[in-house]
Amino acid sequence: MTETPDHGAPTGEAYDWFRRGEELLRQGNAAAAAQLLQRALAAEPGSRAARETLARALFDAQQYEEARQLFAQIVADHPSDDYALFGLGLAALRSGDPKAAVEHLSLAVAMKPHDHHYATALRNARAQNAVDPVGGPATAGVPEDEPMPRSSDLNVPSELEELLRGIERSDGAPDDDAPNGEVR
Incomplete structure (x- = not known):
């Protein structure tokens, strides 16, 4: 219709x-x-x-909280989806939650230990978490009256940005709900 x-x-x-x-x-x-x-x-x-x-x-x-919620829904339904864990980790990092980012990215790296993008994102999340190890927004040294840094100011390599802008799934698995067994 x-x-x-x-x-x-x-x-x-x-x-x-x-x-x-x-x-x-x-x-x-x-x-x-x-x-x-x-x-x-x-x-x-x-x-x-x-x-x-x-x-x-x-x-x-740059709607990181909304992206985070959707990636979290995918992980809830498919806990072994390494790409969704990776996206959830990056969205958590960009949302100012490096502690949660480390958790999700660690799982993604454990599932695919040789994935360079996952490992780089985990290192960056750990570095952000070291700035504020209690897990809230990494604001050490930022006065309260100054706005949080923009996402582009965070320490995440541009190659990771590109990863969510159209990278194919590296596992080559068919998409569960794509027509004709299409690979995502």
């Missing part, structure tokens, strides 16, 4: 919105991708691919 446009709503079905959202994310338009992907996820709430792609789009759009 194809929906008719209603007050700027996209045409098509959930799969169409998902594919267009993926393409927008690949092109670097995370905010627009997030809008389409939210619509796709609302239409197909059980779609793991839509949830993960939306989490990546929200992360890229």
